[in-house]
Amino acid sequence: MSARAEETRLARIAYLRRQQPRPWFLYLSLLAIILAGGWAWTAGDLYTSVLTASQRSANLERFIGKLTPAPVQASGDWSDFRPWAMELLVEGEALKAVGMTLALATAAAALSGLFALLFIPGAARNLSTPRPLGITGGRDTFPLIWDIINKVSRLAFVFTRSLPEYILGFLLISILGPDPWALVLALAIHNFGILGRLGSEVVENAPPRPARTVIAHGGGRLGAYLAAILPESFNRMVVYFFYRWETCVREATVLGMLGVISLGFLITNAKAARSFDQMLFFVLLGALIVLAGDLLSLLVRRWLRVER
Template identity: 30%
Template sequence: MDSIPRPRPCLTCVLGALACFAAVWASFAWLDLPFGELFAASALTDMGRFVGAFFPPDLSPAFLAKVASGTLETLAISAIGTVLAVVAAVFLALPAAGRFGLPARAGARLVLNFLRSVPELVWATLMVLLAGLGPFAGVLALALHTAGVLGRLFAEALENSPAEPEAALRELGAGPVSAFCYGVMPLVGAQWLAYALYRWEMNIRMAAILGFVGAGGLGTILYYELSLFHEARASTVIIAMLGLSVLVDTVSALFRRGRLAAQ
């Protein structure tokens, strides 16, 4: 009996699976990855010696003070970078949400795409060339990339919020600024704040790395100590980065819980 219905053979699926396998195999062949050497006995002892050099971390008071000031610098870079990004994002999101006509919308979206598509580290490298080594370059780098990300998120929140409240206020004679504050901000404000805090959290982590290209903060210290093979000191900096990350996660979790409880 051939009355049992059968699915039609899917030629595309078979070809797609084969193509994936071929791509993975070709990648291995192309990169020539020495996985075998990684797990050889000699490699393992080398690795053990390398990792061992990181312990114990350098806890001398002078160096701890330096790491503490680097941590503060990292926090400050992320905070100022995020605040600047929020301001720029608001001003770009308004035209990007189509509030000033279609040409302005297209222009603002182009700017946002550009800001967003260049990663923070690339912006940092460019800003170091432009503004010199130091935290200012880090602030600019974070502000530029984050403005691109937040601008798009803010614009989407604007476009997805219902239009009635603002229209109702325009109908009773309110000006455009008042109508926006009373009719749109209550709808998008909380979402904007949540996006901004989330990006700040990411920027704290990113600010710790930006120092690798000379843009200040913990990364600058880490890069310096690693290039001099001061593993013990590098280990202190890495622990500080880890601590900062855990702190940010904890605080943000507490904050979110508090906000949820408040509602």
């Protein structure tokens, strides 16, 4: 190849490169992330600890020393573990707390799902528009109404999603008192936002043809939602429901720390009584239910999905 031809080629490549828009936003984002990370690591401690290093190691030693179950520590025989554990489970109300934890998660997931279903048609961009699913909706006296409904329901989802369950639980207990309602509502409000967003995405991505058929035959938006979109995406919604139920179980274990019977309550009590052996037992029990919940949810989701 001649040098001349090569030169024109390079010039052409340089031209093509200039033509391509540069992804400035990606570059700036990368820079911002690096700077933010650097700032986070160099801006000092989050918490100035008052403990000295020796106090700390003494603490740790005491903690580890008290981790083995008390009767086992006394006798040195692990056969004493079983009666101790059974006593904690039955008389120490651990079993009841496990049941409560699961019940909290189930009730909350159901409530959030139910309310999300009510708001989803408003938040789905393909329904809450003057032209549902691309079919003209006729003359609208106030076409902006759809835009407003859409924005409001979306805002409701984002806002409720941004409130952490634990803080909601704390606030609701200060209003309602130590009532299981407070925790159920706390879980439900946060998950309402998440399920609502996921659900409206499902509705937006649902195959439009059955819904169009409903509208073409004289049905309205709600008719299309109830008769075509919901049955069509039933499985997907149930999959999301179980996915959130699984996280609800995880959160429910800690919400008890706020003072209503669930595993978290037992954990904080054991901590306050400095029975670290019991505390560890409850923590591991909690881990066990979370794993069991994960497994159950995984099995149901697998069963609902034919192929990945």
